[in-house]
Amino acid sequence: MNKYWQIFKISFQQEFAYKVNFIMWRVRNVFQIFLIFFLWDSIFSDPGRVVFGYDRAKILTYVFGVLIVRALVLSARAVDVSADVAKGDLSNYLLKPISYFKYWFTRDISSKALNISFAIGEFTLLFLILKPPFFFQLDPLILIAFLASIVIAIFIYFNLLFMVSAIPFWAPELGWGGHFLVTIIMIEAFSGALFPINILPASIQPIVLATPFPYLIYIPIQVYLGNVTGIALFRTLFLGVSWCVALWLAMNNIWQRGIRVYESIGR
Amino acid sequence: MVISQKLALSIFLVGKVLRFTFFFFFLFFLLAGTKTLAGYEVNQALFFFLTFNVIDVITQFIFREVYRFRPMIVSGEFDYVLAKPLNPLFRVLMGGADVIDLITIPPLFFAVWFIGAKLSPDPLQIFYYLLLLINGLLIATAFHIIVLSMGIITLEIDHTIIIYRDMTSLGRFPIDIYKQPLQGFLTYLIPVGLMITLPAKALMGLVSPVGVASSFAFGLVAVFVAVRFWNFALKKYSSASS
Numbered sequence: 058m059n060k061y062w063q064i065f066k067i068s069f070q071q072e073f074a075y076k077v078n079f080i081m082w083r084v085r086n087v088f089q090i091f092l093i094f095f096l097w098d099s100i101f102s103d104p105g106r107v108v109f110g111y112d113r114a115k116i117l118t119y120v121f122g123v124l125i126v127r128a129l130v131l132s133a134r135a136v137d138v139s140a141d142v143a144k145g146d147l148s149n150y151l152l153k154p155i156s157y158f159k160y161w162f163t164r165d166i167s168s169k170a171l172n173i174s175f176a177i178g179e180f181t182l183l184f185l186i187l188k189p190p191f192f193f194q195l196d197p198l199i200l201i202a203f204l205a206s207i208v209i210a211i212f213i214y215f216n217l218l219f220m221v222s223a224i225p226f227w228a229p230e231l232g233w234g235g236h237f238l239v240t241i242i243m244i245e246a247f248s249g250a251l252f253p254i255n256i257l258p259a260s261i262q263p264i265v266l267a268t269p270f271p272y273l274i275y276i277p278i279q280v281y282l283g284n285v286t287g288i289a290l291f292r293t294l295f296l297g298v299s300w301c302v303a304l305w306l307a308m309n310n311i312w313q314r315g316i317r318v319y320e321s322i323g324r
Numbered sequence: 325m326v327i328s329q330k331l332a333l334s335i336f337l338v339g340k341v342l343r344f345t346f347f348f349f350f351l352f353f354l355l356a357g358t359k360t361l362a363g364y365e366v367n368q369a370l371f372f373f374l375t376f377n378v379i380d381v382i383t384q385f386i387f388r389e390v391y392r393f394r395p396m397i398v399s400g401e402f403d404y405v406l407a408k409p410l411n412p413l414f415r416v417l418m419g420g421a422d423v424i425d426l427i428t429i430p431p432l433f434f435a436v437w438f439i440g441a442k443l444s445p446d447p448l449q450i451f452y453y454l455l456l457l458i459n460g461l462l463i464a465t466a467f468h469i470i471v472l473s474m475g476i477i478t479l480e481i482d483h484t485i486i487i488y489r490d491m492t493s494l495g496r497f498p499i500d501i502y503k504q505p506l507q508g509f510l511t512y513l514i515p516v517g518l519m520i521t522l523p524a525k526a527l528m529g530l531v532s533p534v535g536v537a538s539s540f541a542f543g544l545v546a547v548f549v550a551v552r553f554w555n556f557a558l559k560k561y562s563s564a565s566s
Contacts, residue, residue: 081483088490091506092497099362099501100354108357234335242339246346257353 060155061163068134068167083175086127087183093251094120094187104190109256115282116253117189121180122278123250128176130210130273131250134164136240138222139232145321162215169211194281202290206277209297213269216304217244219312226315229322249275269300337424344377344428347496362500367442368528369497374436375524376495378457381432383464385425386418390468394481403563413554416472417465445527452536456523459543463519464492466546473550473557488514495520518542 072079097120100106101113111119138161141147150157184191194200217239224235245251247270254265254275265271276293279285285293351373355366364372393416396402405412445453467488475481495516499507511517518539525531531539 077480077483081486085486085490088494091502092494095502095506096361096497098503099497100358228331230329230332231335234332234339238335238339238342242343242346245343246350251347252350252354256350256357 061159064155064160064163065167068164069171072168072171079171083172083179086124086176087179089250090120090124090179090183093123094183094189098187098189109253110284111253114190114192118192118282119253119278121184121189121191122281123274124180124183125173125176126207126210126274126277127250128172129169129207130214130277131244131248132165132168132172133214133218134168135161135215135218135222136236138219139225139236142222142315142319143225143229143232143322147319148321158219161219165211165215192282194283196283199280199283199286202294203277203281205294206272206280206297209294209301210273210277212301213272213297213304216301216308217269220304220308223308223311223315226318244270244273247271248273249278253278269304272297272300333424337427340424340428344432348373362498364498364500367439368524371436371439371443371527372498372521372524373496374432374439375457376492376520377432378436379460379464379495379520380489380492381425381428382461383468385422385429387465387468388422388425389416389418389420390472390481390485392420393472393475394479397475397479397481397561400563402561406561412558413469413472413551417468440527443528445529449527449529452526452531452533453523455536456518456526456531456539459540460519460523462543463515463546466543466550469547469550469554473553476557476561492516492519498524515542515546 094117097116100108101111101116104113106113108116141150147157150160194203221235221239222232225232247254247265247268249271250273254262254271257265276285276297280290280293348370351370352366355361355369359365361369396405396416402412402416405415408415440450440453468485471481471484471488474484491510491514494502494510499510499517499521502510507517522531522535522539526536
């Protein structure tokens with residue numbers, strides 16, 4: 058356990074080694090929030106308006122929730138795994154007495170810890186500047202369910218990243234392309250980071266909700282807002298856990314097959 | 325071109341098309357529910373988004389070399405550019421077009437024509453639109469020249485260009501949705517409004533001839549200032565790594 062704690066500390070310090078990169082990543086997040094905030098603020102300029110089941114307070118809470126949930130779920134160092142595979146650097150880790158998955162999960166947690174601390178600062182600053190109406194969830198059971206949904210989201214994202222990062226086992230040049238398509242385009246569109254899934258037509262929503270992507274951002278925020286309660290809440294969390302298990306098994310299977318064809322190209 | 329490179333190119337092309345399509349439909353479904361955005365109806369709001377994409381895609385297509393400038397400066401390879409009988413600004417600004425963006429331009433133009441026609445513009449409005457579109461590209465050119473110049477002085481390109489792109493992405497929607505002081509900032513300091521919102525408004529008949537002329541004057545001045553800044557930056561180039 059101690060070695061992973063050391064990895065956590067080193068990874069945390071490494072983030073500060075590239076300060077400009079980190080700050081720019083945070084600045085980009087704030088710009089995205091600006092875009093979404095003012096879009097919804099404009100639509101809900103009439104305080105009494107209710108659209109897609111949201112009032113002004115709930116939709117602006119959704120926007121600010123995206124800032125926090127993104128920092129917790131989508132901040133991850135494991136995006137670099139595909140480069141390890143493509144360049145043959147994976148060999149270095151296979152020779153060490155550590156679990157490669159645990160190594161990257163520890164680094165992810167380190168990145169999340171740093172990002173959430175900055176996100177809370179940004180949240181406070183934007184909150185003071187923009188003064189949005191905010192829905193504070195006070196029900197402790199819902200808050201616990203929200204935390205559970207965040208943990209589920211973190212595991213789902215970790216598995217998705219490792220699955221996409223396995224592409225270079227078979228096609229070393231396609232590592233970044235795979236990430237672009239899945240972790241940027243698909244997740245941006247279907248996770249709820251840009252818009253709540255329930256603004257989509259009723260015929261499309263079940264299709265999107267049948268994928269793991271909404272469990273990353275949309276579902277946790279819906280849980281926080283109290284839009285999923287009772288049996289539906291248990292069913293949602295159960296489905297999230299099922300996605301974690303299914304993706305973990307699939308990811309392990311893909312990596313076992315990948316390791317068999319791994320040639321440590323470039324080493 | 326080897327198969328994996330073709331596949332990589334296809335993935336990026338598919339990714340870009342999907343990103344555009346997803347956002348377009350998000351906007352469409354959103355407006356289907358709300359009916360208006362900052363007083364603009366569905367087709368008008370979609371036209372703002374398409375105009376943003378026209379400026380964005382064309383600038384990325386033409387100025388892709390800007391994204392490759394930093395290694396050139398850091399390694400000292402820029403010396404070779406300066407030594408050749410070709411305008412160095414032209415070389416580092418437009419020396420490498422992006423084929424992926426080229427492929428996406430024709431369908432984008434079709435979409436602009438299709439949605440634009442639904443707004444029933446008269447010939448003068450179309451002329452103003454095209455003129456202000458060119459002006460938007462002029463302002464974008466000025467920004468890319470300034471980014472290159474700052475790259476020479478500070479050795480920093482990647483983040484500056486990303487900030488520029490994030491700023492312009494706020495033009496996906498009419499800047500009327502933003503509140504002051506952000507709206508003023510986007511109109512005058514980082515003139516996303518002049519680059520993207522104004523051309524689209526011109527097609528809708530919401531811009532006067534004086535507005536068109538003053539906007540065009542701003543674009544010309546921006547390019548002039550940017551070129552002056554480039555000349556200033558060139559004098560600061562130290563060729564340190566070579």
